[in-house]
Amino acid sequence: LKICCLCKExxxxxxxxxxxxGTKRLDRSGEKNLNPFDTHALEAAMQVxxxxxxxxxxxxxxxxxxxxxxxxxxxxALGADRSVHLTDDALTGSDVxxxxxxxxxxxxxxxxxxxxxxxxxxxxxCYTIGAVVAxxxxxxxxxxxxKMDVEDGKLRCERQAEYGYDTVEVELPAVxxxxxxxxxxxxxxxxxxxxxxxxxxxxxxxxxVGIEADRVGEGGSRTAVxxxxxxxxxxxxxxxxxxxxxxxxxxxxxxxxxxxxx
Amino acid sequence: MxxxxxxxxxxxxxxxxxxxxxxxxxxxxxxGELDTEAAVVAVGEVSDEACQALGAYGATKVWRAKAAxxxxxQPIVDVMAKLIxxxxxxxxxxxxxxxxxxxxxxxxxxxxxxxxxxVTEVKVxxxxxxxxxxxxxxxxxxxxxxxxxxxxxxxxxxxFDATERDGGSAEVAEVEVELSEWSTKAKxxxxxxxxxxxxxxxxxxxxxxxxxxxxxADNFKLAEELADALGGAVAATRAVVDxxxxxxxxxxxxxxxxxxxxxxxxxxxxxxxQHKVGMQSSENILAINxxxxxxxxxxxxxxxxxxxxxxxxxxxxxxxxxxxx
Numbered sequence: 001l002k003i004c005c006l007c008k009e010x011x012x013x014x015x016x017x018x019x020x021x022g023t024k025r026l027d028r029s030g031e032k033n034l035n036p037f038d039t040h041a042l043e044a045a046m047q048v049x050x051x052x053x054x055x056x057x058x059x060x061x062x063x064x065x066x067x068x069x070x071x072x073x074x075x076x077a078l079g080a081d082r083s084v085h086l087t088d089d090a091l092t093g094s095d096v097x098x099x100x101x102x103x104x105x106x107x108x109x110x111x112x113x114x115x116x117x118x119x120x121x122x123x124x125x126c127y128t129i130g131a132v133v134a135x136x137x138x139x140x141x142x143x144x145x146x147k148m149d150v151e152d153g154k155l156r157c158e159r160q161a162e163y164g165y166d167t168v169e170v171e172l173p174a175v176x177x178x179x180x181x182x183x184x185x186x187x188x189x190x191x192x193x194x195x196x197x198x199x200x201x202x203x204x205x206x207x208x209v210g211i212e213a214d215r216v217g218e219g220g221s222r223t224a225v226x227x228x229x230x231x232x233x234x235x236x237x238x239x240x241x242x243x244x245x246x247x248x249x250x251x252x253x254x255x256x257x258x259x260x261x262x
Numbered sequence: 263m264x265x266x267x268x269x270x271x272x273x274x275x276x277x278x279x280x281x282x283x284x285x286x287x288x289x290x291x292x293x294g295e296l297d298t299e300a301a302v303v304a305v306g307e308v309s310d311e312a313c314q315a316l317g318a319y320g321a322t323k324v325w326r327a328k329a330a331x332x333x334x335x336q337p338i339v340d341v342m343a344k345l346i347x348x349x350x351x352x353x354x355x356x357x358x359x360x361x362x363x364x365x366x367x368x369x370x371x372x373x374x375x376x377x378x379x380x381v382t383e384v385k386v387x388x389x390x391x392x393x394x395x396x397x398x399x400x401x402x403x404x405x406x407x408x409x410x411x412x413x414x415x416x417x418x419x420x421x422f423d424a425t426e427r428d429g430g431s432a433e434v435a436e437v438e439v440e441l442s443e444w445s446t447k448a449k450x451x452x453x454x455x456x457x458x459x460x461x462x463x464x465x466x467x468x469x470x471x472x473x474x475x476x477x478x479a480d481n482f483k484l485a486e487e488l489a490d491a492l493g494g495a496v497a498a499t500r501a502v503v504d505x506x507x508x509x510x511x512x513x514x515x516x517x518x519x520x521x522x523x524x525x526x527x528x529x530x531x532x533x534x535x536q537h538k539v540g541m542q543s544s545e546n547i548l549a550i551n552x553x554x555x556x557x558x559x560x561x562x563x564x565x566x567x568x569x570x571x572x573x574x575x576x577x578x579x580x581x582x583x584x585x586x587x
């Protein structure tokens with residue numbers, strides 16, 4: 001088996017995020033990190049490798065500016081054997097449609113048996129990239145998977161859907177996006193962190209993987225942000241700091257009584 | 263014809279879900295403004311009567327594809343892509359839910375079409391649809407337009423209300439589709455399994471919701487004791503249900519239930535979007551969380567920053583005393 005893990009560099013969760021009024025894009029400057037959901041995908045790949053399946057290699061794949069290399073280093077520290085970085089000015093401003101197409105082209109060149117990714121990114125488009133990539137690659141796909149086992153060359157996956165838990169059998173090759181309940185990602189060892197920069201890293205441009213220039217970037221995107229507005233204002237609630245718990249409880253009970261809830 | 267095509271999800275009994283009915287209502291309203299029609303796609307085993315009845319929500323036509331199984335996205339992508347291409351629909355609209363995301367994303371790839379997700383409102387501007395979606399944990403709202411048709415719109419859970427109108431019976435037409443090779447490579451083994459005991463949270467007027475902040479499964483008894491004292495029930499977040507701390511039937515949010523009780527007391531719940539969409543219509547929201555930056559403090563009516571392990575037992579005693587007195 002060859003597993004590719006899609007990784008994304010996202011602003012650190014503690015950084016205040018904002019949209020640039022000029023470009024109408026997310027301002028991606030500031031501290032960055034590997035999307036936490038993608039660490040679950042890497043852990044899932046490692047667990048397949050450490051299980052009974054014969055995993056030839058785990059390749060971390062990302063698309064993004066030069067700085068995204070750091071997310072790949074983190075992915076390698078977490079267990080990937082090597083990484084591929086698709087980076088090109090032509091990709092800037094790509095929407096979901098364009099991003100999915102570009103990622104599919106990089107993956108096509110790798111021809112993996114299994115593509116894993118986190119079900120959502122901290123900074124934007126949710127739940128969709130896996131299914132976009134899968135259709136381009138003509139592979140079966142399942143998103144929001146919380147349990148995955150390899151059995152007889154097939155995957156047995158579980159997830160929560162509208163009416164409860166679904167169990168789905170998926171033939172390989174396949175694209176699977178995972179939820180954070182699937183596993184508890186391990187911490188990378190110091191040795192792995194130190195060694196990450198020495199692992200092979202391929203940098204690819206759009207032309208290297210046969211991406212048609214008019215299908216990516218702002219020009220190739222099929223949606224356009226027309227306006228950015230503040231959210232509808234809800235009157236802010238009252239916030240209490242619990243300093244003296246008896247006093248806090250008294251206030252809460254008074255609040256409940258006032259609203260005739262007790 | 264231009265028009266809006268809506269996917270309607272149904273359970274194994276052939277009953278359509280509320281979010282799908284909301285999406286149909288929304289599509290019918292928008293179709294009226296665009297001077298076109300709203301049609302529906304239904305797959306698998308679903309009766310003529312159930313399909314025709316969608317006319318009450320404004321659907322003029324229901325395309326039924328029996329060959330595509332319900333519950334998996336890719337066969338439905340085949341069906342909808344064919345209908346959009348053959349019939350020339352301008353937009354595909356989905357209510358909230360996991361399958362809507364998957365089908366919408368698949369269509370994006372198949373048709374090279376623009377997609378917006380987590381949409382809370384759709385507007386008509388110059389004869390075109392503009393999707394409105396909150397971004398960055400709801401700290402901003404963006405208007406997104408489509409460069410060309412077709413456009414894919416994936417709603418946020420509960421964004422669109424199901425409203426019956428004076429529509430008559432919808433016309434039902436069968437659609438034959440050859441499924442893509444890769445669409446048949448995922449097979450449903452079991453669908454809609456409910457795990458753990460059955461609890462009823464939808465009828466409770468007072469709900470105590472427990473999240474990861476409770477620390478461990480055993481601590482749910484703190485929430486249960488408080489709920490008992492209040493005369494309410496206990497609900498849970500997806501995270502703790504997936505972790506096996508509480509039964510699935512009590513789960514609120516994106517893939518769980520939607521509630522609007524008189525009181526929702528969120529204990530150790532951060533208030534992520536996926537949970538918020540299932541409980542934000544509650545009349546009174548009281549949040550207890552030790553993290554002052556938890557998103558729930560942005561939309562609660564009363565927030566307490568503190569240790570719930572200290573607060574809940576005392577609150578339970580105080581409520582009991584008040585009720586007894």
